[in-house]
Amino acid sequence: MGDDAALEAFRADAREWLAENFPPPLAHKNPVPYQNDAPYAEADPDWQLWRTRMAERRWGAPGWPEIYGGAALDAPRVRILAEEMRAIGAFNPMKMTGYTMLGPTLLEFGTEEQRAQHLPGIARGTVRWCQGFSEPGAGSDLASLSTRCIDAGDHWLVEGQKVWTSGANHADWCFALVRTDTTAKQRGISFLLIDMRSEGVVTRPITLISGSTHFCEMFLNAVRVPKGNLVGRVNEGWGIAKRLLQFERDSLSEGRGEGASLLPLARSRVGTDGVGRIADGDLRSRLVAHAMRAHAYNLTMTRLAAEAKAGSAIDALVPVVKTLGSDVAQARADLAMEIYGDRGLGWTGADYAPDELDVSHQWLHARAFSIYGGSYEIQNNIAAKRTLGLPDPASAR
Numbered sequence: 001m002g003d004d005a006a007l008e009a010f011r012a013d014a015r016e017w018l019a020e021n022f023p024p025p026l027a028h029k030n031p032v033p034y035q036n037d038a039p040y041a042e043a044d045p046d047w048q049l050w051r052t053r054m055a056e057r058r059w060g061a062p063g064w065p066e067i068y069g070g071a072a073l074d075a076p077r078v079r080i081l082a083e084e085m086r087a088i089g090a091f092n093p094m095k096m097t098g099y100t101m102l103g104p105t106l107l108e109f110g111t112e113e114q115r116a117q118h119l120p121g122i123a124r125g126t127v128r129w130c131q132g133f134s135e136p137g138a139g140s141d142l143a144s145l146s147t148r149c150i151d152a153g154d155h156w157l158v159e160g161q162k163v164w165t166s167g168a169n170h171a172d173w174c175f176a177l178v179r180t181d182t183t184a185k186q187r188g189i190s191f192l193l194i195d196m197r198s199e200g201v202v203t204r205p206i207t208l209i210s211g212s213t214h215f216c217e218m219f220l221n222a223v224r225v226p227k228g229n230l231v232g233r234v235n236e237g238w239g240i241a242k243r244l245l246q247f248e249r250d251s252l253s254e255g256r257g258e259g260a261s262l263l264p265l266a267r268s269r270v271g272t273d274g275v276g277r278i279a280d281g282d283l284r285s286r287l288v289a290h291a292m293r294a295h296a297y298n299l300t301m302t303r304l305a306a307e308a309k310a311g312s313a314i315d316a317l318v319p320v321v322k323t324l325g326s327d328v329a330q331a332r333a334d335l336a337m338e339i340y341g342d343r344g345l346g347w348t349g350a351d352y353a354p355d356e357l358d359v360s361h362q363w364l365h366a367r368a369f370s371i372y373g374g375s376y377e378i379q380n381n382i383a384a385k386r387t388l389g390l391p392d393p394a395s396a397r
């Protein structure tokens with residue numbers, strides 16, 4: 001069988017398997033189980049079933065080697081699988097912090113022992129990870145972090161505080177940046193894996209404007225961490241963190257231009273004119289402009305994936321697509337809100353239908369897209385320096 005025919009055969013298999021195994025009630029819902037505290041997700045039997053089936057099929061981490069729970073699919077097959085899932089509104093239930101950020105990082109920097117210990121649980125979606133990077137005094141300027149990590153002979157001793165740690169209160173493990181040298185900034189940082197059940201780890205959820213409590217303050221009070229939990233070498237964690245942030249931004253950019261078309265929704269909510277067009281001409285033209293922009297964004301993402309596969313360096317574009325993706329997704333949330341009108345202003349209560357409540361919560365949640373994973377302004381600074389080659393104002397001073 002030629003390459004194309006083999007790929008088409010894979011597509012047909014994937015389509016058939018997805019049709020048989022993806023629970024239809026989950027279509028077009030993409031719950032990230034513990035990162036928002038929707039009553040949904042893990043308590044939902046359909047979600048559980050979907051995760052189990054995907055784990056058995058090894059399609060939660062389709063490109064990872066089989067020994068780590070993956071299906072060892074090549075890049076074209078991974079892409080086809082994603083396309084077929086998208087076509088029916090399916091999602092990858094393993095696509096959480098462990099899978100999108102730590103997994104690829106361990107594949108690149110972890111020891112064989114670390115990979116064997118941690119990757120299979122991520123691929124099965126049974127072990128939850130959180131990201132312990134930000135601190136009260138270190139957000140955009142992450143390298144200012146001060147959580148101290150001292151070599152205590154047969155273990156590391158960690159003392160400090162993290163903040164905005166998504167899902168920390170439900171996580172089993174945390175990958176954290178810690179300071180191992182106070183005399184250097186970036187070169188004094190190490191990358192550590194911390195078991196959240198360790199004595200001295202305390203989490204305190206923070207309530208957000210959207211009502212969600214998905215992220216936490218995390219206190220590390222004299223936490224003992226085994227020596228083998230260091231990824232890479234001491235004081236060389238910054239390079240690993242930068243790579244991980246690229247994986248994070250990559251994954252955040254994925255899917256930002258997607259979602260069911262808003263046009264049918266607008267037709268039914270706003271009404272149509274005599275020829276079947278959305279009655280409000282101004283809204284109609286903005287919806288069409290957004291649909292075109294989202295489509296262009298999706299095409300750009302497809303092109304970048306193809307370029308990456310062909311070996312082109314696309315790293316310089318990661319901050320650009322992160323910013324663009326946030327824009328597109330926030331514009332979608334704004335338009336959805338507008339379509340619902342005052343029905344989109346509900347917060348709780350039986351006076352509003354679930355989709356009406358969802359639209360206001362989604363709108364507020366979308367505000368965060370341009371903050372987490374590196375804020376809008378910081379991404380633009382990086383793009384100015386690395387993508388456009390503009391002078392760095394800090395070094396010009």
Ligand SMILES: Cc1cc2nc3c(=O)[nH]c(=O)nc-3n(C[C@H](O)[C@H](O)[C@H](O)COP(=O)(O)OP(=O)(O)OC[C@H]3O[C@@H](n4cnc5c(N)ncnc54)[C@H](O)[C@@H]3O)c2cc1C
Nearest residue numbers: 131132133134139140164165166368371372373375377378
């Ligand atoms: C929903 C959500 C989930 C998160 N989850 C996690 C998580 O799981 N783990 C984790 O470690 N962190 C997490 N974060 C934290 C996130 O990474 C930080 O919020 C982000 O890096 C910005 O840091 P900050 O909030 O301290 O803002 P600051 O760094 O204080 O920035 C405040 C404002 O100043 C701007 N600014 C700062 N420096 C500059 C500059 N040099 N030039 C121009 N403008 C600048 C920023 O763009 C921003 O608008 C999460 C955040 C959110 C919103």
